[in-house]
Amino acid sequence: MEKEGREFKITDIQTELVDNKILTIAVPAYNAAKFLPRSLEPFTELDQAAKESLEVIIVNDGSKDNTAEIAQQYVDKYPEMFKVVNKENGGHGSGVNYGMQHGVGMYYYVLDADDWLNPQALTLTLDKLKAMRKAFLQDSSSPLPDLLLVDYTYENIEEGKNRISLKRQVPVEKFFQFHESKSFTQGTYLTMHSMIYRRQILHDASLVLPEHCFYVDNLLAYIPLPYCRQIYYLPVELYHYEVGRDDQSVNENNFIKRIDQQIRVTKLLTQAYHLYSDLPGKENQKIRQYLMHYLAAMYTVSVVHLIMIDTPEAKEKIRDLWYFLQTFDKKMYAAVRRSLPNVLLNLPLGNKAIGMFYHVVKKIFKFN
Structure with a gap:
C-alpha cells in the first residue's frame, strides 16, 4: 500500500x-x-x-x-x-x-x-x-x-x-x-x-x-x-x-573524466522523491511521469558513458548504479529499466553499435 x-x-x-x-x-x-x-x-x-x-x-x-x-x-x-x-x-x-x-x-x-x-x-x-x-x-x-x-x-x-x-x-x-x-x-x-x-x-x-x-x-x-x-x-x-567548446563540462572527454560527478547527481535526483508514494494518484500522474522520464534520461546518460569507458571499474559502477536505484525504490527501478533507451542498453551491443547509440542519445538528450 x-x-x-x-x-x-x-x-x-x-x-x-x-x-x-x-x-x-x-x-x-x-x-x-x-x-x-x-x-x-x-x-x-x-x-x-x-x-x-x-x-x-x-x-x-x-x-x-x-x-x-x-x-x-x-x-x-x-x-x-x-x-x-x-x-x-x-x-x-x-x-x-x-x-x-x-x-x-x-x-x-x-x-x-x-x-x-x-x-x-x-x-x-x-x-x-x-x-x-x-x-x-x-x-x-x-x-x-x-x-x-x-x-x-x-x-x-x-x-x-x-x-x-x-x-x-x-x-x-x-x-x-x-x-x-x-x-x-x-x-x-x-x-x-x-x-x-x-x-x-x-x-x-x-x-x-x-x-x-x-x-x-x-x-x-x-x-x-x-x-x-x-x-x-x-x-x-x-x-x-x-x-561545442572543448573546455566545457558537457564536452564528451570532460564528461567521461567527470563521470563520478554525473553519477553523484543522478543518485541525488533518485533520492529526492519516492515518485510513486510521494506523488500518488491520478492528480499527480503527469508530473510523476515527467520526473520519471527525466530520471530515466539521467540513468541513460550515465550508463552510456560508462559503457564507452569500457573498463572493469566502469562495469562495476554500472552494476552499483542500478543496485542503488533498485534498493532505493523497486517500483522506480522497474520503470527506469523499462524506458526505451535503457532497454536498448541491456542488449548485447558491440563497440560500434554503442558508439552509434551514444550519438543518438546525445542528439535526443542534448547533453553535449
Missing part, C-alpha cells in the same frame, strides 16, 4: 512583496574573464526602470584570473543592478546557493558566466513579472507564478542555433498546473535555462546544491518542480546557451 503523498509546503506569498527587486539573477563565475563581458554587457542595454527592478549577483568563485576586477567594473558603473561577492572556490553549485540564500528578488534565475541573455526578451520577462505582481497587489485573488517558463537557444559553435520552444508541451501565456501540460516525449524536458522560480519555492523545497560538483543544474530543474502550483509560459527567446 502506498503511503500518503509528501506535503509540498507553499509559503504565504505576501511575505515576498516587500522589496522592489522583482528578479535576482545569479552568475556563478570561475576564471570567466574571457566570457564575462559578453555575459554582463546585455544587462547594460536595459532601460533604467528594468535595471532598478533587477538584481544581478556575480559570484566570483575563487577565480585566479581577473574575473573579480571585471565584475567590479560593472558594479561601479551600475550599482543599482550589479553586486559581486568574492568567495573561496566551491564550484557552480555554491554560486547558485549563494544567490538563493542572499538574493532579494521575488524570482530567481541562473546565468552561467559563459552564456548570455537577450536584453529585449529580458525586458519582456521583467515587464510580465512586474505586471503580475502589480495585479496581485491590487487583487490578492490574481495569480502569481511559482514558475515562469521561457524559451532558450543552443548556440552550437559547429552546428549553429537551435531554439528550444515549449509551445508543444505547455499552454502559452496563461496560468496552468502541471497536469494541464501535454506529454513530454523523449528529448523534451525543462532545464535550468527555461525555468525562473519564485525564490521562496526554492526555500520551501529545501534546495541546497552540492559543492565541487558539475551537472548540478539537473537538481535545480528537478527538485523544486512538485512545489510549483501556478505555472506560466512566456514564449520569449531569453537564454543563449553556448555549446
Whole structure:
C-alpha cells in the first residue's frame, strides 16, 4: 500500500512583496574573464526602470584570473543592478546557493558566466513579472507564478542555433498546473535555462546544491518542480546557451573524466522523491511521469558513458548504479529499466553499435 503523498509546503506569498527587486539573477563565475563581458554587457542595454527592478549577483568563485576586477567594473558603473561577492572556490553549485540564500528578488534565475541573455526578451520577462505582481497587489485573488517558463537557444559553435520552444508541451501565456501540460516525449524536458522560480519555492523545497560538483543544474530543474502550483509560459527567446567548446563540462572527454560527478547527481535526483508514494494518484500522474522520464534520461546518460569507458571499474559502477536505484525504490527501478533507451542498453551491443547509440542519445538528450 502506498503511503500518503509528501506535503509540498507553499509559503504565504505576501511575505515576498516587500522589496522592489522583482528578479535576482545569479552568475556563478570561475576564471570567466574571457566570457564575462559578453555575459554582463546585455544587462547594460536595459532601460533604467528594468535595471532598478533587477538584481544581478556575480559570484566570483575563487577565480585566479581577473574575473573579480571585471565584475567590479560593472558594479561601479551600475550599482543599482550589479553586486559581486568574492568567495573561496566551491564550484557552480555554491554560486547558485549563494544567490538563493542572499538574493532579494521575488524570482530567481541562473546565468552561467559563459552564456548570455537577450536584453529585449529580458525586458519582456521583467515587464510580465512586474505586471503580475502589480495585479496581485491590487487583487490578492490574481495569480502569481511559482514558475515562469521561457524559451532558450543552443548556440552550437559547429552546428549553429537551435531554439528550444515549449509551445508543444505547455499552454502559452496563461496560468496552468502541471497536469494541464501535454506529454513530454523523449528529448523534451525543462532545464535550468527555461525555468525562473519564485525564490521562496526554492526555500520551501529545501534546495541546497552540492559543492565541487558539475551537472548540478539537473537538481535545480528537478527538485523544486512538485512545489510549483501556478505555472506560466512566456514564449520569449531569453537564454543563449553556448555549446561545442572543448573546455566545457558537457564536452564528451570532460564528461567521461567527470563521470563520478554525473553519477553523484543522478543518485541525488533518485533520492529526492519516492515518485510513486510521494506523488500518488491520478492528480499527480503527469508530473510523476515527467520526473520519471527525466530520471530515466539521467540513468541513460550515465550508463552510456560508462559503457564507452569500457573498463572493469566502469562495469562495476554500472552494476552499483542500478543496485542503488533498485534498493532505493523497486517500483522506480522497474520503470527506469523499462524506458526505451535503457532497454536498448541491456542488449548485447558491440563497440560500434554503442558508439552509434551514444550519438543518438546525445542528439535526443542534448547533453553535449
